[in-house]
Amino acid sequence: MDAPPASAKLRGMIGVGIIGSGGIALANHMPGFALCPDTKVVALCDSNPAVLEKASQSTGIKNVYSDYHELLKRDDVNAVLIATPNVFHAPITLAAIAAGKHVMCEKPIAMDFPEAMKMFRAAEAANVRHMTAFTYRFGPGMRYMNHLIHRGDIGRPYHFRAQRFQDWYDRNLGWRQVKKMAATGEIGDMLSHRIDYGHILIGPIRRLVADMRRFVDSRGGQPADVDDWVSIIAEFDSEAGERAPTGVLESTKLATGRGEGHRGLDLCEVNGSEGTIAYTTQKPLELLIGKKGDPKLHRIPVPPEFLVWPGSPRDPNEGDPLATFRYDQDFEFIDAIRHHRPCWSSLRDGARVQAVIDAALVSDQEKKWVDVPRVDE
Numbered sequence: 001m002d003a004p005p006a007s008a009k010l011r012g013m014i015g016v017g018i019i020g021s022g023g024i025a026l027a028n029h030m031p032g033f034a035l036c037p038d039t040k041v042v043a044l045c046d047s048n049p050a051v052l053e054k055a056s057q058s059t060g061i062k063n064v065y066s067d068y069h070e071l072l073k074r075d076d077v078n079a080v081l082i083a084t085p086n087v088f089h090a091p092i093t094l095a096a097i098a099a100g101k102h103v104m105c106e107k108p109i110a111m112d113f114p115e116a117m118k119m120f121r122a123a124e125a126a127n128v129r130h131m132t133a134f135t136y137r138f139g140p141g142m143r144y145m146n147h148l149i150h151r152g153d154i155g156r157p158y159h160f161r162a163q164r165f166q167d168w169y170d171r172n173l174g175w176r177q178v179k180k181m182a183a184t185g186e187i188g189d190m191l192s193h194r195i196d197y198g199h200i201l202i203g204p205i206r207r208l209v210a211d212m213r214r215f216v217d218s219r220g221g222q223p224a225d226v227d228d229w230v231s232i233i234a235e236f237d238s239e240a241g242e243r244a245p246t247g248v249l250e251s252t253k254l255a256t257g258r259g260e261g262h263r264g265l266d267l268c269e270v271n272g273s274e275g276t277i278a279y280t281t282q283k284p285l286e287l288l289i290g291k292k293g294d295p296k297l298h299r300i301p302v303p304p305e306f307l308v309w310p311g312s313p314r315d316p317n318e319g320d321p322l323a324t325f326r327y328d329q330d331f332e333f334i335d336a337i338r339h340h341r342p343c344w345s346s347l348r349d350g351a352r353v354q355a356v357i358d359a360a361l362v363s364d365q366e367k368k369w370v371d372v373p374r375v376d377e
């Protein structure tokens with residue numbers, strides 16, 4: 001007999017534990033969970049005492065742990081966010097699932113594809129809700145673009161294009177520049193979100209050829225041993241044979257003059273038989289669109305019904321729209337727990353992206369096209 005759903009006890013308050021209380025946990029997820037009805041972050045964990053102390057002070061949360069196993073013992077923690085460096089995602093996610101907790105894991109979810117599949121399968125077997133924090137798919141413009149493409153507004157998709165260009169020069173990236181902590185550089189850190197865009201807008205990537213380079217070996221005086229530029233040419237799964245939709249994805253930390261973070265270019269474009277749609281995260285509330293015969297692309301606003309995630313109490317007029325859409329992912333996680341339904345961007349989606357990353361690594365090493373393994377339900 002199936003175990004009772006972990007959500008069976010979740011009629012009242014949902015208690016959240018945060019494991020890894022650094023940058024993204026405080027910037028995106030704390031305000032996100034704060035917006036969720038009947039939800040409370042009840043405990044924090046961080047292996048760095050200074051970070052833990054700072055997080056406790058800024059949030060007022062007094063239940064703090066340096067060891068995540070201790071946090072997982074709490075009965076009032078129903079769900080956890082895992083926001084540590086990548087190397088710890090799998091062991092912590094697996095321990096949380098074994099403790100019966102619902103899990104949201106930051107991207108990239110694992111160090112490699114087999115590890116990602118283990119996480120996805122364990123979550124399914126334990127019947128807990130599971131989510132990958134593919135934050136950028138929650139951008140209002142991205143969701144509207146997804147809607148228009150699936151409605152057929154640009155006809156049959158021909159080309160998918162993603163560009164993530166930032167200027168970090170030789171700034172220190174901390175654990176992100178260390179292979180044994182991060183597994184990969186630009187491809188996992190930045191391109192993972194854009195690979196996910198391709199998957200939601202067009203479908204799974206079936207095969208690819210990739211090139212990855214590192215131009216800067218030392219950042220902030222510390223060695224860097226991961227890629228700082230990556231490019232992928234991809235073919236999406238399709239019955240159209242040689243006319244299957246194509247993808248060209250490029251991401252770099254070395255686009256001098258492009259700026260960092262929000263300021264760096266983050267473009268996604270799809271060209272189809274009837275038109276083109278383009279989206280940049282910098283302008284999350286509009287799209288560029290052109291229909292067959294138009295001399296150029298023109299701007300259209302995202303309609304009100306796409307400004308916030310369905311059901312989210314977030315006021316779209318409050319705060320910086322470049323930041324606030326990110327909170328909707330936490331609402332989605334909590335809402336999926338409440339209603340015992342799959343999360344939009346599951347660990348399966350995280351594993352599908354990991355399959356692409358692993359294939360890109362093989363392609364880069366062996367200088368050839370590589371098939372991407374399918375991730376079935």
Ligand SMILES: NC(=O)c1ccc[n+]([C@@H]2O[C@H](COP(=O)([O-])OP(=O)(O)OC[C@H]3O[C@@H](n4cnc5c(N)ncnc54)[C@H](O)[C@@H]3O)[C@@H](O)[C@H]2O)c1
Binds near residue numbers: 083108
């Ligand atoms: N979805 C997004 O848009 C987005 C944006 C930024 C970062 N991220 C992802 O979030 C994760 C964290 O990134 P960040 O920028 O917050 O990094 P960070 O370095 O600011 O925070 C990570 C924290 O984890 C702590 N930690 C390390 N090992 C731990 C362990 N075993 N147990 C508990 N805590 C531990 C560190 O001390 C640190 O405070 C990464 O996987 C990153 O790729 C996602």
